[in-house]
Amino acid sequence: MRQNVTVKTLAKELNISIGTVSKALNDSYEISIDTKQKVLELAKKLKYERNPAASNLRSQKTKTIAVIIPQIANNFFSLAINGIEEIARKRGYHVLIYLTHENSETETAFTESLLSGRVDGILISVSSSTENLEHFRELVKKIPLVFFDRSIEDIDAIKITADDYESTYDATVHLINNGCKKIAYLYALNCLNTGKRRIAGYRDALKDHQLESGENLIVNHNSDEDLNYENIKNLIVNQKPDGVISSIEELALPCYYVCNELGLKIPNDLKIISFSNLSTAPLLNPSLSTITQPAFEIGREAAGFLFKILDKKPFDMDEIPKLKSTLIKRDSTGPL
Amino acid sequence: MRQNVTVKTLAKELNISIGTVSKALNDSYEISIDTKQKVLELAKKLKYERNPAASNLRSQKTKTIAVIIPQIANNFFSLAINGIEEIARKRGYHVLIYLTHENSETETAFTESLLSGRVDGILISVSSSTENLEHFRELVKKIPLVFFDRSIEDIDAIKITADDYESTYDATVHLINNGCKKIAYLYALNCLNTGKRRIAGYRDALKDHQLESGENLIVNHNSDEDLNYENIKNLIVNQKPDGVISSIEELALPCYYVCNELGLKIPNDLKIISFSNLSTAPLLNPSLSTITQPAFEIGREAAGFLFKILDKKPFDMDEIPKLKSTLIKRDSTGPL
DNA sequence: TTTATTTACGAATACGTTTTAGTAAAACGC
DNA sequence: GCGTTTTACTAAAACGTATTCGTAAATAAA
Numbered sequence: 001m002r003q004n005v006t007v008k009t010l011a012k013e014l015n016i017s018i019g020t021v022s023k024a025l026n027d028s029y030e031i032s033i034d035t036k037q038k039v040l041e042l043a044k045k046l047k048y049e050r051n052p053a054a055s056n057l058r059s060q061k062t063k064t065i066a067v068i069i070p071q072i073a074n075n076f077f078s079l080a081i082n083g084i085e086e087i088a089r090k091r092g093y094h095v096l097i098y099l100t101h102e103n104s105e106t107e108t109a110f111t112e113s114l115l116s117g118r119v120d121g122i123l124i125s126v127s128s129s130t131e132n133l134e135h136f137r138e139l140v141k142k143i144p145l146v147f148f149d150r151s152i153e154d155i156d157a158i159k160i161t162a163d164d165y166e167s168t169y170d171a172t173v174h175l176i177n178n179g180c181k182k183i184a185y186l187y188a189l190n191c192l193n194t195g196k197r198r199i200a201g202y203r204d205a206l207k208d209h210q211l212e213s214g215e216n217l218i219v220n221h222n223s224d225e226d227l228n229y230e231n232i233k234n235l236i237v238n239q240k241p242d243g244v245i246s247s248i249e250e251l252a253l254p255c256y257y258v259c260n261e262l263g264l265k266i267p268n269d270l271k272i273i274s275f276s277n278l279s280t281a282p283l284l285n286p287s288l289s290t291i292t293q294p295a296f297e298i299g300r301e302a303a304g305f306l307f308k309i310l311d312k313k314p315f316d317m318d319e320i321p322k323l324k325s326t327l328i329k330r331d332s333t334g335p336l
Numbered sequence: 337m338r339q340n341v342t343v344k345t346l347a348k349e350l351n352i353s354i355g356t357v358s359k360a361l362n363d364s365y366e367i368s369i370d371t372k373q374k375v376l377e378l379a380k381k382l383k384y385e386r387n388p389a390a391s392n393l394r395s396q397k398t399k400t401i402a403v404i405i406p407q408i409a410n411n412f413f414s415l416a417i418n419g420i421e422e423i424a425r426k427r428g429y430h431v432l433i434y435l436t437h438e439n440s441e442t443e444t445a446f447t448e449s450l451l452s453g454r455v456d457g458i459l460i461s462v463s464s465s466t467e468n469l470e471h472f473r474e475l476v477k478k479i480p481l482v483f484f485d486r487s488i489e490d491i492d493a494i495k496i497t498a499d500d501y502e503s504t505y506d507a508t509v510h511l512i513n514n515g516c517k518k519i520a521y522l523y524a525l526n527c528l529n530t531g532k533r534r535i536a537g538y539r540d541a542l543k544d545h546q547l548e549s550g551e552n553l554i555v556n557h558n559s560d561e562d563l564n565y566e567n568i569k570n571l572i573v574n575q576k577p578d579g580v581i582s583s584i585e586e587l588a589l590p591c592y593y594v595c596n597e598l599g600l601k602i603p604n605d606l607k608i609i610s611f612s613n614l615s616t617a618p619l620l621n622p623s624l625s626t627i628t629q630p631a632f633e634i635g636r637e638a639a640g641f642l643f644k645i646l647d648k649k650p651f652d653m654d655e656i657p658k659l660k661s662t663l664i665k666r667d668s669t670g671p672l
Numbered sequence: 673t674t675t676a677t678t679t680a681c682g683a684a685t686a687c688g689t690t691t692t693a694g695t696a697a698a699a700c701g702c
Numbered sequence: 703g704c705g706t707t708t709t710a711c712t713a714a715a716a717c718g719t720a721t722t723c724g725t726a727a728a729t730a731a732a
Contacts, residue, residue, distance in 0.1 A: 051717085053453060057389035354690095391688080675732075702706105
């Protein structure tokens with residue numbers, strides 16, 4: 001399917017050179033208003049569409065960004081993409097999606113392949129199993145890249161995140177204020193900044209309130225869902241916590257199922273709060289208290305900063321916002 | 337950021353021609369095994385990555401497909417993308433995402449711009465406001481395109497859908513069997529095949545069981561959420577239905593809120609069933625009975641057929657599957 | 673008027689790849 | 703042995719655009 005109408009077509013039709021057409025289409029100052037109009041008119045009439053491949057090749061720009069995320073069937077990432085797309089579209093950029101499925105090798109393969117010049121920049125929320133630190137260190141030197149939500153330690157790149165530490169701290173305090181004495185933590189993203197900051201908020205809140213802590217109150221997230229269920233069940237049965245903080249949405253729902261199975265009443269027997277962007281949180285039985293990240297905003301900001309880099313606009317590192325999560329108190333942490 | 341290592345680099349290093357290198361990389365029969373090995377080795381060593389723009393330009397193929405969907409913060413579409421991505425990745429294809437936000441003009445603009453050769457094919461689930469029938473008729477002539485879930489009447493293209501008619505019929509019967517005498521319908525996608533088939537299933541089921549029907553039992557979906565809420569509330573207050581079928585997930589949740597507000601008990605006062613891929617349906621209060629579409633499968637199948645077209649593999653129209661939705665009975669339609 | 677500057681354009685090249693056409697050399701057939 | 707085919711390669715053109723450099727004409731400055 002060869003392209004039917006190209007700059008050549010337009011040039012021939014108007015009896016001007018190809019270069020002139022190209023410049024006219026790009027609104028170059030070298031071209032008279034008259035000529036520009038003629039070209040634009042004909043282009044519209046013949047439905048000329050610039051060939052992206054040729055344009056990319058010549059200009060070494062693609063007007064395309066890549067979004068690399070662990071999963072997409074997840075409200076947080078869906079919303080973030082929404083934010084990214086909004087900004088990208090305003091700029092006339094195209095958005096490529098890559099799903100790592102939380103797999104570190106897949107992630108590396110994607111980023112490697114993107115170095116060929118397929119995209120102008122990358123937005124990435126790294127996979128939970130990421131251990132390829134060196135890889136990322138090299139990567140950010142080679143291509144404009146912005147991390148969002150899930151990022152990596154000690155790496156010189158822009159990271160758009162929410163207030164993971166503070167919000168987890170506040171959530172823990174919320175449980176404490178509502179009477180919890182023994183608060184368990186469902187620990188995910190433990191390789192990442194994100195995960196470490198969250199658990200730090202939990203730990204510090206416990207310490208500040210002289211509450212029991214310890215490794216046996218912590219359940220590590222596993223990629224096997226059934227195992228997560230078992231681990232949570234064991235935690236609840238053996239440790240009998242009266243509160244649970246889930247650092248990711250995926251671990252909160254198993255808690256509900258475990259309580260159903262064990263005949264425990266939420267919030268009376270166990271209070272639950274979770275990081276979550278679930279739209280149905282208010283409708284759960286009981287409604288789920290959440291730490292809700294500004295997913296859409298995170299996407300927008302990340303895209304915004306990527307474009308600042310692409311535009312070579314100078315900016316201060318302290319312009320980078322730390323977005324605020326919202327603590328939404330519902331029945332799952334309600335008073336007895 | 338000019339590319340550092342190209343076919344030229346490899347050719348010079350190995351003292352062979354550019355053409356030979358290119359052919360070796362493409363595993364051409366014209367090249368000896370010896371040479372191929374040398375080239376591949378060096379390519380790997382120097383981390384050569386083929387320049388996509390140049391490759392696309394010359395070969396007129398992009399190894400990229402576009403996915404055009406109305407929204408992404410929606411379980412159905414997220415899951416479908418998952419399916420699409422799986423197939424695309426297996427084939428080494430890249431996936432561009434375009435969100436129409438249910439806007440017909442945006443949709444048209446996207447598809448128009450994709451005719452420039454940016455992608456090899458398109459997967460689309462059309463926006464609910466689509467009225468640009470002619471546009472699509474022209475479009476499918478110009479580029480390989482597969483509709484999924486939401487499609488358009490009388491158009492000669494592959495459409496991957498679920499059994500909309502049958503599943504709505506069955507859901508209606510399910511309500512009837514559970515004692516409903518007056519069943520309302522929340523009508524969405526009324527411009528599309530999808531919507532029409534769903535409501536037909538509802539209407540036929542009512543007719544077959546000699547139950548009351550009529551326009552005042554039907555609420556049309558609106559893009560304004562608040563208005564939807566009001567309309568549903570009015571329906572429930574004025575018509576006092578004992579059952580509701582929601583043709584999209586977005587209208588089921590307002591039902592819950594309305595019942596909460598009016599103090600109606602689900603399922604005793606009102607039974608609800610909805611098209612939905614919500615993972616939290618079992619945890620709602622009460623758990624929501626759903627018609628669950630095989631979203632992931634739909635994505636896979638759609639991508640699969642697009643690739644069949646791209647491969648110019650011949651196939652019969654009756655190979656195109658109509659995928660089965662699952663009727664999941666939960667408490668919201670439970671017996672009194 | 674003469675010279676300098678600006679305006680508006682064209683010719684040509686480059687981007688990096690793929691592919692066509694052509695061709696020595698090797699292998700084969702008889 | 704000679705002619706034919708096959709093998710393995712090269713040179714060159716093409717994909718469609720963007721950009722550099724050059725220049726004739728128009729305008730401004732002197």
